[in-house]
Amino acid sequence: MNDRTMKAVLFDRFGGPEVLYVGRVPRPAPAHGEVLVRVRAFSVNGGELAVRSGRLRLINGQKFPQRVGLDFTGEVVALGTSATGVAVGEPVWGVVGRASGFGSAAEYVTVPAERLGRVPDGLDLVSAAALPVATTAITALRDKAALRPGERLLVRGAAGGVGNAAVQLGQAYGAEVTALARAANLDFVRTLGAHHVVDHRTVPPAELGLFDVVLDTAGTDLRAFRRLLKPGGRMVTIAFDQTRPAASLGYIAASAVHGRSRVRFFSGNPKRALFDALAHEVAEGNLRPVVDTIFPLEETAAAHRALEAGGVRGKYVVRVD
Known part of the structure; x- marks a missing residue:
């Protein structure tokens, strides 16, 4: 497969979870101050359901295809110019920038370096995806x-x-x-x-x-x-x-x-200092990840459907193989 493209979860129209599908999009490259991350997992958030259904179309627009995924865990694979605070190979967690909308439901994501933090030792990257929120x-x-x-x-x-x-x-x-x-x-x-x-x-x-x-x-x-x-x-x-x-x-x-x-x-839009605080709470034993169910990337629609049904215990996490 062309290494210039990658898998990503997309939708071409507003609607229920069935509108989601896994397609291929250009693999991004980190711009100035950005980091390229190989995504290992992400969680499903309520705001994504509202965007996908069209309830927030006046805010998020109606240009398609659109993408889902707000938070993520993974490894740093490349640094843009002037990107600091993280190193290639480090396990990280983060969120896509507010200006970028969604998009972490993919094999790779680029984000400003300031929107990343290092995942504490001892946490696997799949369960850790329950914690950025x-x-x-x-x-x-x-x-x-x-x-x-x-x-x-x-x-x-x-x-x-x-x-x-x-x-x-x-x-x-x-x-x-x-x-x-x-x-x-x-x-x-x-x-x-x-x-x-x-x-x-x-x-x-x-x-x-x-x-x-x-x-x-x-x-x-x-x-x-x-x-x-x-x-x-x-x-x-x-x-x-x-x-x-x-x-x-x-x-x-x-x-x-x-x-x-x-x-x-307020609407959460964390930067590195807040991810450092999150890592501290985990290290102190004040916080542990709570994962309800882990879905493969191809079943992202099922994860959306489960969250809409209600009754989640913790987070639904999607694994990106």
């Missing part, structure tokens, strides 16, 4: 909420990729963690370190009590969860309601000027 949990709890020991933390979507990391980190940071998940996942999130587990389908928000920090990963019913904050409490969300994006984002913006507490919203 944990940088979002670190940012939410450490930087946005400034979570302190002894505080009450509520994690919504506790069984998912960001949620399971937030439960682990919240416990490690000394918080009293309440985890919301579906009934079938309650025992699972308890093993992650949650002090209290609640079935979100049977217990309404008003019955949960008050919290110092609320971490939301769903983006819906923000008003109801905002009411659970104690005086001085902080709410962080990493999502918005994709069925009503304008209204949802408008409410988040309005919370900064109306009411006793604002909703802090």
Whole structure:
């Protein structure tokens, strides 16, 4: 096969997981400040489902073919000019840059060197692909909420990729963690370190009590969860309601000027310092990768379908052979 091309997961129209296929695209070369990485694995993220289905077509455009894949693990195979901080042969994890959209679902990817970190010794690259998303949990709890020991933390979507990391980190940071998940996942999130587990389908928000920090990963019913904050409490969300994006984002913006507490919203876009922090949490034993199922590249559509069905425990990871 021509070594100037590579396999990548593509779609030519918006729709369900069935629109995804493995095709061939030009193999990239690292530009100034970039690194070429041989991808070993990537995980499936909720934002990709929204883009693939067309719910965010006004943001991501309608030019095809489009690609999927946000995070990845792999080995450095080449450096562009002035790329520093990593060496050829090193095992790394990272994310594609925000300006590049998606594209890590492929045999190779080029990224700015600053968006890579070294995978700690002892982690295999396939299971490690479940962890880049944990940088979002670190940012939410450490930087946005400034979570302190002894505080009450509520994690919504506790069984998912960001949620399971937030439960682990919240416990490690000394918080009293309440985890919301579906009934079938309650025992699972308890093993992650949650002090209290609640079935979100049977217990309404008003019955949960008050919290110092609320971490939301769903983006819906923000008003109801905002009411659970104690005086001085902080709410962080990493999502918005994709069925009503304008209204949802408008409410988040309005919370900064109306009411006793604002909703802090951000979208993870980590750089090297945050990946170094992730490696530190892993080395300290505060965080471990949680992989639900590993799929081969040719079954990326099945991984999307599984995430859409709900009930994931940790991350669905796709292996690139």
